[in-house]
Amino acid sequence: MTTVYRIEIDRSLCSGFGACVDEAGDAFRLENGIAVAVASSTDPRVLAAADACPMGAITIIEEQVEEAA
Amino acid sequence: MRADPTFWLIARASGLTAYVLLTASVLAGLVLKSRPFRGLRPAAVADTHRFLALLGLGAIALHGATLLLDGTVHLTPVALIAPGASPYRRLPVGLGVLAAELMVLVYVSFALRRAIGTRNWRRLHWATYAIFAAATAHGLAAGTDTPQPWAFAIYLGAIGSVAAAAAWRSFAPPLTQPRRTAR
Numbered sequence: 001m002t003t004v005y006r007i008e009i010d011r012s013l014c015s016g017f018g019a020c021v022d023e024a025g026d027a028f029r030l031e032n033g034i035a036v037a038v039a040s041s042t043d044p045r046v047l048a049a050a051d052a053c054p055m056g057a058i059t060i061i062e063e064q065v066e067e068a069a
Numbered sequence: 070m071r072a073d074p075t076f077w078l079i080a081r082a083s084g085l086t087a088y089v090l091l092t093a094s095v096l097a098g099l100v101l102k103s104r105p106f107r108g109l110r111p112a113a114v115a116d117t118h119r120f121l122a123l124l125g126l127g128a129i130a131l132h133g134a135t136l137l138l139d140g141t142v143h144l145t146p147v148a149l150i151a152p153g154a155s156p157y158r159r160l161p162v163g164l165g166v167l168a169a170e171l172m173v174l175v176y177v178s179f180a181l182r183r184a185i186g187t188r189n190w191r192r193l194h195w196a197t198y199a200i201f202a203a204a205t206a207h208g209l210a211a212g213t214d215t216p217q218p219w220a221f222a223i224y225l226g227a228i229g230s231v232a233a234a235a236a237w238r239s240f241a242p243p244l245t246q247p248r249r250t251a252r
Contacts, residue, residue: 013111019187052191055111056104062249 005046006061007037013057020058023049076139081214083131085223088208090125091172092227094118095201098194099234103241122176129169158211165207168200175200201231 007027016033024045028035035057050058097118101111133149136142144162148155152163152170175196182190205228214220 015112015115017187018183019191022187052187054101054115057111059248064249 001064002042002067003044004040004042004063004065005044006040006063007046007050008059008061009035009037010057010059013055014053015055015057017054019052019054020049023052072140076135077141080132080135080139080141081212083128083135084208084212085214085220087125087128087132088204088227089223090121090128091201091204092231094121094125095197095231096234097121098197099231099238103234103238105237105241119176119179122172126169126172126176129172133169161207161210164203165211168203168207171196171200171203198235 005027011034014035016030016035018030018035020028020035021030024041024043027038027041027043027046028049029038030036046060050060097114100106100109101114101118104111136144137146137149142157144155144157148157148162149166152167153159155162155166175193178185178190178193185193205224209215209224212220215224
């Protein structure tokens, strides 16, 4: 089993602060001043990114995925 | 003839006003972080947090300027900039100067967060607790109104509310706890 972190960003809350990009630059980027998730990630730094968001705009959904045989 | 007390009165009032505004800004920051009132929009809370800090800095500027203009405690411009340079109540006044300078630094850091990195910005923001503690000690020990029950009540209320909000922040579950699903 692999843990995959699916990222949801509430665009109505995001202020474009950029803390998520600093914490996990591979998973987030800023587009027109609003954070977008690049993709689901296996990198636990996305949890730190969600915690660092001053607006609480990021939800992480932790999924257990069977690895391909 | 008795000296005009206007500047002295404004200096005392603006000092207490700055302290109340700093307290309110700290509380707004803690409300933003731990979200105890789900109905409040985070963007509005963030704006309020910054605006209260800016108003607080304005009150601090008025506090310093009127202390310079008033002759009661004979402060020099150097004593308003260098912590510990005031012969009058050296340590408490120095703590006030230090708190004000740190508060300017924290406020300005918001605009510089891209340059310094948001991680460093967050580390610097922890200084707010030290600023609040220094401002409290400054007010209690240097403020001539401290023995008055109403002034003491302001300090007690501020300490109690910030301690309660900080405890809430520490013990409340994080906002973005991961949800778990399996597939």
